[in-house]
Amino acid sequence: MLISIAVVIILAAVFLLYWSGSQLQPKSKYANEVLVGNEALLVINNGASERMFKGGVADGATVTDILQAASLAGKFDFSADSEIHSLDGLPANGNKKWQCYLNNQLIKDDLSKETIHPQDRVLCEYK
Numbered sequence: 001m002l003i004s005i006a007v008v009i010i011l012a013a014v015f016l017l018y019w020s021g022s023q024l025q026p027k028s029k030y031a032n033e034v035l036v037g038n039e040a041l042l043v044i045n046n047g048a049s050e051r052m053f054k055g056g057v058a059d060g061a062t063v064t065d066i067l068q069a070a071s072l073a074g075k076f077d078f079s080a081d082s083e084i085h086s087l088d089g090l091p092a093n094g095n096k097k098w099q100c101y102l103n104n105q106l107i108k109d110d111l112s113k114e115t116i117h118p119q120d121r122v123l124c125e126y127k
Helices: 002-022 063-074
Strands: 039-045 050-056 078-080 084-087 098-102 121-126
Touching (some): 039 063, 050 063, 063 078, 063 121
Antiparallel strands (some): 098 121
């Protein structure tokens, strides 16, 4: 009986470790950044480093809008319409492209139509 309880506890611990890790996919060192009020988080991962931008969200703001605002604040280039063509000097091409996630879900549709809300987390990765 004691062995059965120990096995259940170990299995539960393994499940919790796996589950907590999968909730952070894709991983970012800013995954646990605290957001307050109407703040949203944008993380840009170019494959070598990450940049984080955090701030209030205007009603109706889209992923494209917050990327544009971040490019002005962070002083980097940005070109997009429904998808990112170039970000921080890294172009989308046959080998690599920019992929964005909203609250850990891959954005498959038009970035200029994906609305951001307070407490949202956006991660854009170059891969």
